Each structure stands twice: as structure tokens, then as C-alpha cells.
Amino acid sequence: xxxxxxxxxxxxxxRNYAPKTIACYxxxxxxxxxxxxxxxxxxxxxxxxxxxxxLLQVKRVSWSxxxxxxxxxxxxxxxxxxxxxxxxxxxxxxxxxxxPSVLSRDEVLQxxxxxxxxxxxxxxxxxxxxxxxxxxxxxxxxxxxxxxxxVLVVRQGKGRKDRQVPLSPQLLQELRGxxxxxxxxxxxxxxxGAAGHRSITALQRRVTQAVRAxxxxxxxxxxxxxxxxxxxxxxxxxxxxxxxHLLAHNDLETTARYLHVSTxxxxxxxNPLDDLVARPPRAPAPDWVAGPSPEGKS
Numbered sequence: 237x238x239x240x241x242x243x244x245x246x247x248x249x250x251r252n253y254a255p256k257t258i259a260c261y262x263x264x265x266x267x268x269x270x271x272x273x274x275x276x277x278x279x280x281x282x283x284x285x286x287x288x289x290x291l292l293q294v295k296r297v298s299w300s301x302x303x304x305x306x307x308x309x310x311x312x313x314x315x316x317x318x319x320x321x322x323x324x325x326x327x328x329x330x331x332x333x334x335x336p337s338v339l340s341r342d343e344v345l346q347x348x349x350x351x352x353x354x355x356x357x358x359x360x361x362x363x364x365x366x367x368x369x370x371x372x373x374x375x376x377x378x379x380x381x382x383x384x385x386x387v388l389v390v391r392q393g394k395g396r397k398d399r400q401v402p403l404s405p406q407l408l409q410e411l412r413g414x415x416x417x418x419x420x421x422x423x424x425x426x427x428x429g430a431a432g433h434r435s436i437t438a439l440q441r442r443v444t445q446a447v448r449a450x451x452x453x454x455x456x457x458x459x460x461x462x463x464x465x466x467x468x469x470x471x472x473x474x475x476x477x478x479x480x481h482l483l484a485h486n487d488l489e490t491t492a493r494y495l496h497v498s499t500x501x502x503x504x505x506x507n508p509l510d511d512l513v514a515r516p517p518r519a520p521a522p523d524w525v526a527g528p529s530p531e532g533k534s
Contacts, residue, residue, distance in 0.1 A: 264308035281325040299331040336463040350446035355425045358414045365407040367465035370458045374434045376424040399484045471500040
């Protein structure tokens with residue numbers, strides 16, 4: 237390992253960055269240096285501009301990947317090398333704002349039916365019932381189920397934050413039946429890998445197979461269940477601030493976007509066309525009704 241890479245790793249670790257973020261940043265800096273065949277500390281603003289154009293025009297990466305690269309290089313030059321003027325020359329890309337894909341309640345039931353056996357069946361039902369991310373559901377432990385208080389504890393989710401979500405009585409009964417059958421000791425959904433729990437990749441592959449079998453034309457992933465959970469709670473009357481805490485969003489604006497896909501919220505809004513239809517047009521009055529009176533007469 238080169239001294240520069242070691243320094244990047246240590247600076248990220250000192251700031252308690254998540255392991256996935258550390259790996260992502262190291263990869264992006266390494267790709268940047270490899271593209272020019274030189275050590276990254278010998279490269280500057282011109283090379284970074286050329287690299288960003290290469291990402292967009294040649295590699296055609298997503299805006300998410302483009303911005304990840306910008307974050308990594310900004311950190312490397314601004315923090316590791318102490319060259320903030322170079323870091324500021326790296327612009328972020330403006331990501332297009334899209335609405336999340338949401339399943340109707342009937343579609344959620346169809347999705348569940350595509351997973352007839354455990355543990356996959358139990359994982360997708362838990363994901364929807366608690367609004368979990370895929371990494372959160374795969375890392376659930378048996379001890380995270382607090383049946384007495386009626387909550388599920390989500391530990392070290394995105395942003396390394398713990399939170400509690402309501403535990404549905406229906407889900408609790410299903411989890412009890414699952415435990416009696418499989419007797420998991422530590423991880424709720426154990427796997428064969430070194431981590432000990434079910435891998436994200438294996439679960440994603442299973443979801444892809446299920447969606448393909450359903451022959452849906454909309455884009456659906458396991459994260460779609462989280463979007464559907466949020467939208468269905470809004471439609472049931474849960475306020476946005478409470479939903480923000482359930483989803484562990486830092487910004488209320490992120491949660492508020494579900495208002496745009498909640499059909500019940502949209503259906504309650506008045507429409508100006510309906511107001512026009514309710515007011516039939518009246519024939520205009522003749523000019524003499526509203527016209528001025530002759531001079532000298534009242």
C-alpha cells in the first residue's frame with residue numbers, strides 16, 4: 237500500500253466514515269490516478285476537469301457515481317493533501333429529481349406471493365412492515381426484536397444511526413413462527429458468508445428473479461417496499477415529521493417527496509377545472525346595462 241493510500245484510509249477512519257464509504261472513496265481516487273498513469277498528488281485541476289468529462293462522455297456514469305467521484309476527490313485534495321483550492325474546482329452534478337416507484341396495496345400482496353418460502357418470505361415482509369433498507373433487514377439480530385415494547389430496533393443504519401420502528405402485531409406473530417421453525421441464534425436471517433448474515437447480493441438476486449416472474453413493467457427493487465411503506469403511512473394519516481423519524485431522514489424535504497406520490501393526498505386537492513364546471517357561464521349583459529347615462533339625465 238502506498239503512503240498516499242494509507243493516508244487517505246487513515247483520514248477517513250479518523251472521521252468515522254462507514255467502511256463502504258471508505259472503500260468507495262479509495263476506489264474513485266485510484267481510478268482517477270490510473271487513468272492518467274501518475275500519482276494523484278501530481279495531478280491538478282486540468283486533469284480533474286478532463287476526468288469528469290471522461291466520466292460523463294466516455295464512461296457515461298450515473299449522476300450518483302459522478303458525484304461520488306467528486307466527493308472522493310474533494311476529500312483527497314482538500315483534506316489529505318491540504319489543497320482546498322483544487323477541491324473547490326470540482327463541481328457536483330445536478331441530479332434529476334425523480335419520483336420514487338411505489339406499489340399499490342394489491343401489488344404489495346402480489347410481491348409477497350412471489351416469495352412463498354422462508355427466509356426470503358420473512359425478509360420481504362419485514363422490509364415492508366418496518367420500512368427498512370436492504371442493508372438493515374439483512375443485519376437484523378434476534379435481540380433487535382423488543383416484543384414487550386412493540387418495537388424493532390434498527391442498529392447502525394444509514395449514517396450510522398440507531399432508530400426504533402413500530403413492530404406490527406401481525407409481523408410479530410409471523411416472526412415468532414419463523415423463529416420456532418429455524419431457531420436463529422444471533423442473526424435473524426443467517427447466511428453462509430463470512431459476515432454470518434444473509435448477503436445483500438443474494439437477496440437482491442432473489443428479488444430480481446421475483447420481479448421478472450411477475451412481468452411488471454415498472455422498476456421494482458426491495459427498496460420499493462420502503463417507498464411503499466412511507467407512501468401508505470402518509471395515506472393512512474401519519475404526519476410527515478413522524479414519518480421522517482421512522483425513515484431516519486436527515487432532511488424533512490426528503491420525506492416530503494412522498495406527498496407527491498400519495499394518491500389520497502393528491503385526490504384531496506381541489507382542481508380548478510371542477511370549479512369551472514360547477515359554475516355554468518352566464519350570458520353577458522347588454523352594453524346599455526353597464527353603460528353611462530346620457531348627459532343631464534339621471
